[in-house]
Amino acid sequence: MTAKHVWMLMGSDGTRYPSLQAAAFGGHRRGKRYGTLDCRAALQAIARGGYVKNRVFFLDQACAVAAGYRPCAACMPVEYRQWKTQAAL
Template sequence: MSERSENRNLHKTYTLMGADKKLYKSETPGTYGGNKKTKVYGRMDCPAALRAIAKWGYVKDRVFFADEQTAIEAGFRPCAACQREKYKIWKTLQTNH
């Protein structure tokens, strides 16, 4: 790897969504991914998200969060595929309102 490549990697930034739904730059990658159209968040290795990306490339609607609490505060709900238990709790709370 050249010195130039190494320097570029040292300054890599990631675009994350904050609780205020605004995007910001971070030197640390997000720990959760989401879909800004469906307002669903999940693990970075979510099988449903990976299938969607491979099948029809929902990459343009993909957002990233520093942590789960930020995703929730931004109004996103847990994914039914990779966050099954959290989704069940969320769903129960929605039907009781």
């Protein structure tokens, strides 16, 4: 019998829930930003000993945006520029 990993994801309403499907994006709860799981900026912050206690995970971009998070400028520059343009309106 194989044990399945359960992921704790954040839903579009901001509540956490268990999921058998892995996260596609990671985020920072205090900074209200999200990005790819291999984001250089996030990995550097984790290596320095920060970030981890405020780390959240999302199934997709739609959930992250609906929960009030913005795209990361480092790993998602196109999405970040689009968000910044809309935020300025």
